[in-house]
Amino acid sequence: xxxxxxxxxxxxxxxxxxxxxxxxxxxxxxxxxxxxxxxxxxxxxxxxxxxxxxxxxxxxxxxxxxxxxxxxxxxxxxxxxxxxxxxxxxxxxxxxxxxxxxxxxxxxxxxxxxxxxxxxxxxxxxxxxxxxxxxxxxxxxxxxxxxxxxxxxxxxxxxxxxxxxxxxxxxxxxxxxxxxxxxxxxxxxxxxxxxxxxxxxxxxxxxxxxxxxxxxxxxxxxxxxxxxxxxxxxxxxxxxxxxxxxxxxxxxxxxxxxxxxxxxxxxxxxxxxxxxxxxxxxxxxxxxxxxxxxxxxxxxxxxxxxxxxxxxxxxxxxxxxxxxxxxxxxxxxxxxxxxxxxxxxxxxxxxxxxxxxxxxxxxxxxxxxxxxxxxxxxxxxxxxxxxxxxxxxxxxxxxxxxxxxxxxxxxxxxxxxxxxx
Amino acid sequence: xxxxxxxxxxxxxxxxxxxxxxxxxxxxxxxxxxxxxxxxxxxxxxxxxxxxxxxxxxxxxxxxxxxxxxxxxxxxxxxxxxxxxxxxxxxxxxxxxxxxxxxxxxxxxxxxxxxxxxxxxxxxxxxxxxxxxxxxxxxxxxxxxxxxxxxxxxxxxxxxxxxxxxxxxxxxxxxxxxxxxxxxxxxxxxxxxxxxxxxxxxxxxxxxxxxxxxxxxxxxxxxxxxxxxxxxxxxxxxxxxxxxxxxxxxxxxxxxxxxxxxxxxxxxxxxxxxxxxxxxxxxxxxxxxxxxxxxxxxxxxxxxxxxxxxxxxxxxxxxxxxxxxxxxxxxxxxxxxxxxxxxxxxxxxxxxxxxxxxxxxxxxxx
Numbered sequence: 143x144x145x146x147x148x149x150x151x152x153x154x155x156x157x158x159x160x161x162x163x164x165x166x167x168x169x170x171x172x173x174x175x176x177x178x179x180x181x182x183x184x185x186x187x188x189x190x191x192x193x194x195x196x197x198x199x200x201x202x203x204x205x206x207x208x209x210x211x212x213x214x215x216x217x218x219x220x221x222x223x224x225x226x227x228x229x230x231x232x233x234x235x236x237x238x239x240x241x242x243x244x245x246x247x248x249x250x251x252x253x254x255x256x257x258x259x260x261x262x263x264x265x266x267x268x269x270x271x272x273x274x275x276x277x278x279x280x281x282x283x284x285x286x287x288x289x290x291x292x293x294x295x296x297x298x299x300x301x302x303x304x305x306x307x308x309x310x311x312x313x314x315x316x317x318x319x320x321x322x323x324x325x326x327x328x329x330x331x332x333x334x335x336x337x338x339x340x341x342x343x344x345x346x347x348x349x350x351x352x353x354x355x356x357x358x359x360x361x362x363x364x365x366x367x368x369x370x371x372x373x374x375x376x377x378x379x380x381x382x383x384x385x386x387x388x389x390x391x392x393x394x395x396x397x398x399x400x401x402x403x404x405x406x407x408x409x410x411x412x413x414x415x416x417x418x419x420x421x422x423x424x425x426x427x428x429x430x431x432x433x434x435x436x437x438x439x440x441x442x443x444x445x446x447x448x449x450x451x452x453x454x455x456x457x458x459x460x461x462x463x464x465x466x467x468x469x470x471x472x473x474x475x476x477x478x479x480x481x482x483x484x485x486x487x488x489x490x491x492x493x494x495x496x497x498x499x500x501x502x503x504x505x506x507x508x509x510x511x512x513x514x515x516x517x518x519x520x521x522x523x524x525x526x527x528x529x530x531x532x533x534x535x536x537x538x539x540x541x542x543x544x545x546x547x548x549x550x551x552x553x554x555x556x557x558x559x560x561x562x563x
Numbered sequence: 564x565x566x567x568x569x570x571x572x573x574x575x576x577x578x579x580x581x582x583x584x585x586x587x588x589x590x591x592x593x594x595x596x597x598x599x600x601x602x603x604x605x606x607x608x609x610x611x612x613x614x615x616x617x618x619x620x621x622x623x624x625x626x627x628x629x630x631x632x633x634x635x636x637x638x639x640x641x642x643x644x645x646x647x648x649x650x651x652x653x654x655x656x657x658x659x660x661x662x663x664x665x666x667x668x669x670x671x672x673x674x675x676x677x678x679x680x681x682x683x684x685x686x687x688x689x690x691x692x693x694x695x696x697x698x699x700x701x702x703x704x705x706x707x708x709x710x711x712x713x714x715x716x717x718x719x720x721x722x723x724x725x726x727x728x729x730x731x732x733x734x735x736x737x738x739x740x741x742x743x744x745x746x747x748x749x750x751x752x753x754x755x756x757x758x759x760x761x762x763x764x765x766x767x768x769x770x771x772x773x774x775x776x777x778x779x780x781x782x783x784x785x786x787x788x789x790x791x792x793x794x795x796x797x798x799x800x801x802x803x804x805x806x807x808x809x810x811x812x813x814x815x816x817x818x819x820x821x822x823x824x825x826x827x828x829x830x831x832x833x834x835x836x837x838x839x840x841x842x843x844x845x846x847x848x849x850x851x852x853x854x855x856x857x858x859x860x861x862x863x864x865x866x867x868x869x870x871x872x873x874x875x876x877x878x879x880x881x882x883x884x885x886x887x888x889x890x891x892x893x894x895x896x897x898x899x900x901x902x903x904x905x906x907x908x909x910x911x912x913x914x915x916x917x918x919x920x921x922x923x924x925x926x927x928x929x
Contacts, residue, residue: 143848149891159896164904328887336888339856339881346857353848409891433849433889459893466895 149409153324158261160406168264169222176267177219180502184217187503219500220269224493229263230401231480231490232273236281237400243300247281248290249396250329255284256400257327262320264406270502271313278305279313287325312508327405330395330414337414338388341367341429345380352433354456363432371424383425390421398477408470412463416470434460578604580611580620594633597648599626600641608633642685649684653677656701658711659821669823676821700820732799743792849889852882 149155160168220228233256240247240255258280259273278301285292298307318325343349344363351358367380377383394417399405404413418426434456480486577584578591580603585591592605601621611617612630619626638644657677664670683693701708761773845852855865855877864870865877 143889143893144842145847145849145886145890146892146894148886149894155891155894155896159900161897161901164900328891332884333888333890336881336884336886339858339884340850340888342857343853348853348857350851350853353846353851407896409894409896410887411889411892414888415892433892462895463893466897 149328149411152328153326154328154405155409157322157324158406159409162403162407165264165403165406166222169226172265172267173220173222173225176269176502177500180219180269180500181217183502183504184500217500218496220267220493220496224496225263225268227480227486227490228268228493228497229259229273232277233259233401234480236277237397239277239281239301242302243292247285248288250331251284251288251290252281253329253331253396253400254288254327255281257405258284258317258321260403260405262317266320268497269500270505271316271508272497272501272506275309275508276313276317278310279317282310283314283317283325287327316508328410330399330410330417331392333411334388334391334395334414334418337418337429338384341384341425342381344432345384349432352435355432355435358432366432367428370428373422373424383422387418387422387425391417394420394474397479398474401477401479402473404470404473407473408466412466412470413474416467417474419467420471420475430460430463434463578602578607580604580607593636595636595641595644596628596633597645598628598632599624600645602636602641646681646685650681653681653684653697655712656697656708657821658708658715659824660711660714663825665823665825672823673821696820736799739795847886847889849892850885852878852885854878856881 236255236259237252240252255277259277262276262280263273282292282294282297285297294307294310298305298310301310340349344360344367347360347364349360349363349367351363373383373386375386377386391414395414399413399417408416415426415430418429478486480490575584575586576591576593578593579601583591583604583606588604588606593602594605594608595602596619599619599621601619601624603620607620608630611620612628612633616627616629618624619628636644638647654677657673657680659670659673661667661670664673680693680697683689758773762770765773861877861880864875
């Protein structure tokens, strides 16, 4: 299928598609690496503190050692699951943040920001970079990539609390690095519009058959659409029903699809179709039948074979798709907003408290770090570099003199050094 | 001695037609006609065939002969003479070249077939059938026979030309060598004379210096000349090794008689350049794009002058949304990604790459 090949060329497919297990192992690796670093950093900072305190106060070696050991035991890092919950919370926060602007930010920009956050925290841990600072930056980058222009000052003013423009853009390069400089996010929203457009056309009797099933006419399709099972909630006409399903699907895509790992595990068209399945199952099944032919039931497989005795490729795709869409809709349905669930909120508070203790102290001030980033020369080399430059200048001068001397000689210098008599 | 032997045997040779012998007529020459290879003397040919074609005068031979076909005999044995004639004729018709065949084996088969035909004709087996075959082949492959003949001629002439050239070059080389030798000899002589005169006129003290100088000059001259010679020789070698190949003309489809000829490959007409390499820009597998879709929301834009003024076309929107609706529908990420990762074990896998990126950029800057 050509469309699939077009999708395979995207960076979302090439770099940001994972299997469930690889995603899990990647997060686990990130977590262990970050935990080790956090522990090391905390130890360093304590040593520094104790060094300054011991220099100032009375040295008590025995008790100091005890205290250090106790501190080390105290450092308890987040688990990958806790990190995930935290990231999800900030994804929800991103949605809310987008809502606070007047006019509210477009769904696309917010969804892109959420995906940036999710992608960033695959290879980075909230213990290293707090999601709060990354979140605003992700949203700001998303306004740029989604072509929704907003000045940095205007953006920073819209954020509740005291946030300066410098705070917003401080982690920008870091974020881009974490995104591997791939800013293209394929959302399922536009695809949903396309699918609804097709359904509306069929409902109006203007539908065209899929290229692989050319025998169907517009009337057949219309009749087929009218004869499908009734929706869960009755509606006046077919286009009303489609519009209702459209709205439901859209809501699902805005929230559930963003807050779960759907983008990493499925393609955009699969995501919107599974959301559509959740919203109005008969309608979605009808659309699939029109596109790929033949109703498929999971319990009674009906293997159609063509004249070569091979399984019809369309049928194969259809049955595989059935499984994938079922999985994906289960994933979407499993989502419940954190803020609506008191148990989850309690858990979240616990995680936030825990994070406060295991935050990497060396990464707190991102502003300073980003300001330092372009400086490549370390400070320690300042003294030596001065003498070095002096030496280089001397060398250059010497060379120039030599050049000037040789310039008078038409045929250049001697190939072998002349030995003076 | 050999000529003597022949003439002695010819002494008692008798014309089978007029029975006159060489003894009586020493100038007698015998002629043959390739029609029947009966030998007769020149005067008989003049006598019998001057007034047009006539039957062979030898008893039992009823072949009609013409005077212009009579010629002197090349080989003593009349059978050899006949075979050579036949061979020449068949070779002229079946003049396929090796490069016209697919394989060496096919060419060998052809050579064998040709020998068989010649043998048949010589030993008079299936003569009429073989002749018919040959005639048919000749009429069918007139063009290729003609082409091969001209090729052969060209080859022969070019070969001759090359031989001539080589001979000429050898002659020039010889001449140059002789000249060179002459010049050198003269120079040596002149040098010696000069040396002697200087010795005679100079004082005894610088005799040794003069002698050394004279020797050096001579050496320098000869070395300069030698390098010059080398240069000329190289040039000639380059000239000689210039390729004088004649490109063969491929010809001939498979004919009835000759098997295994190489097919003439007419180059395929060049197809129009396809920048997309077979990809049809508007072709889609999941949907066919329509001119318009019913949508209240979009209808407002279709005729909105402020939208259209900028050159916006609603069809762009249609094609994009529909493409995104189905792009990747049958990309099954869980299968394909695991396959892809398995295929790229040596190269950094996507997940591993991400881990490395995490180690270097995210977590690594600690």
